[in-house]
Amino acid sequence: MKIVIIGNGKIGSNLAALLVQEGHDITVVDCDETHLRKSQNTLDVMCIEGNGATAETQLEAGANKATLLIAATPYDEVNVLCCLIGKRLGTKKTISRVRMPEYYQQMHLIREDLGLSMVINPELSTADEIMRVLVFPSAAKVEVFGKGKLELVEYRLPDFPWLENITLVELYKKIKTKFLICAVQRDEKVFIPSGDFALQEGDRIHVAASHRNIERFFRASGFMKDKVRTVMIVGGGRVGYYLSKQLLAVGMKVKLIEKDRERCEKLSDLLPKAIVICGDGTDQDLLIEEGVLEVDGFVALTGIDEENMIISLFAKDSTNAKVVTKVSRENYIDLSSELGLDCVVSPKSLTMGNVLSYVRSLESTAGSEIESLYHLVGDQVEAIEFRVKERIPDLVGVPLKDVQLKKNILICAIIRKREIIIPDGSAVIELGDSVVIVSKEHHFSSMKDILD
Template identity: 60%
Template sequence: MKFVVIGAGKLGGTLSAQLVQEGHNVTVIDNNDTAIQRMLNSQDLMCIDGNGATAETQIEAGIKKADVLIATTAHDELNMLCCMVARKLGIERSICRVRNPEYYNQIDLIKSDLGLAMVINPELAAAGEITRVLIFPAAAKVEVFGKGKVEVVENRLPEDSPLVGLSLAEIYKKLKLQFLICAVQRDQEIFIPSGDFVLQANDKINIAASHSDLERFFKQNGAMKLKVKNVIIVGGGKIGYYLTQQLSELGMRVKLIEKDYKRCTELCDLLPRAIVINGDGTDQDLLLDEGITDVDAFIALSNIDEENIIMSLFAKNNSKAKIVTKVNRETYSEMASMLGLDTLISPKQLANGMILSYVRSLENASSESRIESLYNIIGNRVEAIEFNVNEKIQGLTGTPLRELRLKKNMLICAIIRKRQVLIPNGNDKIDPGDSVIIVTKEHRFSELKDILE
């Protein structure tokens, strides 16, 4: 497929690299010479130095032969104008980045006029992911499938965990719950484990189950944490705004620290149920004065990764709070994880996953199955994908799973059949109408039959 991406910033650069890696033809438009040169030096794609909102530049980029235009600049108005121009030039599908809450809340009024197939709001997505983690604080990360029927959560095993030293088969027999440990990270190595895999201390495990079974799993292993009631958020940007709004609606008490006075006055009007504090979140005395030692959760959302990591480490050393850290640079994510900061949020990676899910669904739009959602887990090294099975798939549906010849390094985690969640065994079958959740280490699947040898 051919894509025209407008904007060579963090999101546009990461997305373009992923699209090229998956075999697509990508042309990037930006009027920043430095950004253009950086992409040309690192990626196998075409770049055009120009204004992506002009018809002339889009035509030069090949918009009339493109399948999708993706507008990812930092300016909502520019992104919408780019999509409008592309629509006039005949493009049928556009993806638009819209971050401003006022624009996003009314985007449905103009969505069809702009020809938008998808609207992405990375900051809102990040806030939603943080909220899910705070609702279930025992998890480092929570991904939702089947409209909430199945969750895949990440958790690091402490040294005193009763699961350490047990094989997965022993764990399943002992706990007698409907769950599946579908991926494990041990140091830098990733495993898609079988029943004889033995867990060790400090393993990062990903568990697939319904929310109720996940709660029982953590309770039985002594890993369940108390409900979050009091939260400190540092950073009053768009993520901070969306997150404070969501947490306040859930009844949590939120203190939002922002160092820009003008922004504080705006937030006071927008968020009447929160306490907005004008101050520097990197000031340790301020954090102590505001009660960081007794808080249930601490969220670092400044625009500087280094500050977020330092603030989070201070909170980790001075409280028992659930800590969430925004980190955009992948090299910093690995370092932060090594320092014990397990719940890391990257808005650009969330947006990237949303777009790739849509792109892959386009690739097999007329096939027997369709991608409903796609998430990258364990540092973007494993994919968790939900497929909707539209009709019979030869050699797959109606056949007991034990008889299927499946590719290596992948697992079928769950089958959602109407309102029932199945953690499958060898006797279960996939039927038309099911939703199927898989995890895969090495394959980029665009349809469910790709799991077969």
């Protein structure tokens, strides 16, 4: 697939690297030669120096023949203009990054008029991810499928004697609710487990179930944490704003610490129900003075990864709060986990997943279509939701025990209208179902790809 990416900053360059790995023909456009140089030297992409918001540059990049144009410059207005021009030139689909809250709120009104196929907002996606974890603080991460009907929850197993070496079959018998452990990370290894897999302390498990059954699983196993009612946020950027707005909307109390006075004044106007403190959130004395020892949730959202990690470690060691850490650099994600920070969010990773899901859906055959896609355990496992749109031989209407799947693939849920089915061997996939699979393999764009 020919894809044009305009804007080769952090988001653009990482998208280029990801989509090259997926086997696509990528052209990158940027007006700054230094932004292009690294991609030119390290990736198999065509680089064009120029203004991507002009028809001349887009024609040089081949936008008139492209299946997809992605506008990822730092400027929302430029991104929208790039997509509008690309659409007029003949690009089939367009994706625009829009970050400003004022603009993003208007997109649903004019998206079709502007020719936008998709709008991405990394900061809002990050806030959504953090919100899901704060609403369900027992989890390290929560992904949703079937428009929220199914949840896939990551959790690190504690030192509970009854858990040691218990097999999944034994666990399913002990906890009588519908759930499935569909992936396990143990140190550097990742498993798509079968029923005889034995759990150990420190394993990171990924549990699939409806929200109600996820809660039942955590209560029955003794993993359930108290609800979060008060949250301290350090960093008043766009993520901090979006998150505060969501928390206040569900009745949580929010204290937001930001060191820029002008930004504090603006946040006070935008978030009248929040307590906004002008100060240095990396100052431990200030955090204690403002009540960090009493809050239920603590979120580090400064623009500097190292600061976020340090203040998160302080909050983790000093409080009983649910601690969430924003990290942008990929190599810091694993480091954060090693330091004991189990809930780390990455705006870049979330954006990559959203775009990749859309790109894969463009590749999908008529028989099935990707609804959503998430990366688990870094990039080692993919969880994909397919919509079954036609009768696929050897799959639709066949009991799962008779379906020949490729290795390291697990069908972990079937979503049928309002029903969540955690399947056993007798379960059958029907036309119109959404099917969630977990796999150590990558590049699946159709349900047909999972058959052996």
